[in-house]
Amino acid sequence: MVRPSVTELVRRARDGDRGAVAKLISVVETGGPDALAAGAALFPHTGRAYTVGLTGAPGAGKSSLVDALIRRIRADGDEVGVLAVDPTSPFSGGAILGDRVRMQDHALDPGVSIRSMATRGHLGGLALATPQAVRVLDAAGKPWVLIETVGVGQVEVEIAGAADTTVVVVTPGWGDGVQANKAGLMEIADLFVVNKADRPGVEETVRDLNLMLDLSPPRSWRPPIVPTVAVRGQGVDELWEAIGAHRAHLEATGELAARRQERLRRELRTIVGARLAERAEAACSGSRFERLVREVAARERDPYSAAEELLAGAGMRGAGGPPAPGSG
Numbered sequence: 001m002v003r004p005s006v007t008e009l010v011r012r013a014r015d016g017d018r019g020a021v022a023k024l025i026s027v028v029e030t031g032g033p034d035a036l037a038a039g040a041a042l043f044p045h046t047g048r049a050y051t052v053g054l055t056g057a058p059g060a061g062k063s064s065l066v067d068a069l070i071r072r073i074r075a076d077g078d079e080v081g082v083l084a085v086d087p088t089s090p091f092s093g094g095a096i097l098g099d100r101v102r103m104q105d106h107a108l109d110p111g112v113s114i115r116s117m118a119t120r121g122h123l124g125g126l127a128l129a130t131p132q133a134v135r136v137l138d139a140a141g142k143p144w145v146l147i148e149t150v151g152v153g154q155v156e157v158e159i160a161g162a163a164d165t166t167v168v169v170v171t172p173g174w175g176d177g178v179q180a181n182k183a184g185l186m187e188i189a190d191l192f193v194v195n196k197a198d199r200p201g202v203e204e205t206v207r208d209l210n211l212m213l214d215l216s217p218p219r220s221w222r223p224p225i226v227p228t229v230a231v232r233g234q235g236v237d238e239l240w241e242a243i244g245a246h247r248a249h250l251e252a253t254g255e256l257a258a259r260r261q262e263r264l265r266r267e268l269r270t271i272v273g274a275r276l277a278e279r280a281e282a283a284c285s286g287s288r289f290e291r292l293v294r295e296v297a298a299r300e301r302d303p304y305s306a307a308e309e310l311l312a313g314a315g316m317r318g319a320g321g322p323p324a325p326g327s328g
């Protein structure tokens, strides 16, 4: 049953009520029964928004680019939703919007919704909460949703890479350091931005990126490299054009639908994994678990039959024995 309060929030969000949009994003971020109800009520009204993910190291200029893109999109008369996702912070409420002052320029514009999210929340975490939050903005009728994610590795790749177009933001000198996550970023990038192009080293960085692209497995789309000076708005039109060109490519080749289906496939697996992990956590606590630990420790029974008993107690059936050699 959908709770009336959530239904009401969804109705108001679909009417463009920014307060309701903000509230719903908090609800899906927090998890629990309300989040499930909200997700179910929202889903039929989603699937229209085009999502653009921006990722990169802290300070690379993601928020500045988001700010510039908001202006660009609003100049066309379109509405836009923005999610700022920080996997490094336990606090939501604006940490990585950083330059709040700049973002506040948009606070009075009813065509712009900006929310930030942090790691607080349910199992499965941000990788599951982010697509649900995007759905809130989608259902609210935003044709564009920008997702800013701080670069921290795997989580970033999961979140930023879950957009229709993924923009990897680097700065001059990016090629220099050994960065564990470079390969992951090369894989998810549909577009590279070399921001802070007012600083020395832009040509070298563009050259390094081209070299890395030459060495990557060939794809139907070669990520363009766009130099920008976000704070002056330089290169932003070119960036917006490149995003449009990538979108046109995805639509013309049918890759957009395939990508979105692949994303849903991954999401579904993640949900099932998270749910199983919750049940495993519940099965491995309490008196039954402690009793079995003692019995195994006393050599009264073996760990696999103990696990079977725990799984049966949690309403799950185990594999029926230890994995066959070489099967895992």
Ligand SMILES: Nc1nc2c(ncn2[C@@H]2O[C@H](COP(=O)(O)OP(=O)(O)O)[C@@H](O)[C@H]2O)c(=O)[nH]1
Pocket (backbone or CB within 6 Å): 056, 057, 058, 059, 060, 061, 062, 063, 064, 065, 096, 097, 098, 099, 195, 196, 197, 198, 228, 229, 230, 231, 232
């Ligand atoms: N020189 C220069 N500074 C920039 C540029 N873009 C952003 N900045 C500055 O870099 C700092 C970090 O920018 P921000 O957008 O908050 O980066 P984020 O952490 O990636 O979101 C801020 O002080 C910006 O004013 C640029 O193109 N050139």
Ligand SMILES: [Mg+2]
Pocket (backbone or CB within 6 Å): 062, 063, 064, 096, 097, 098, 148
């Ligand atoms: Mg930022």
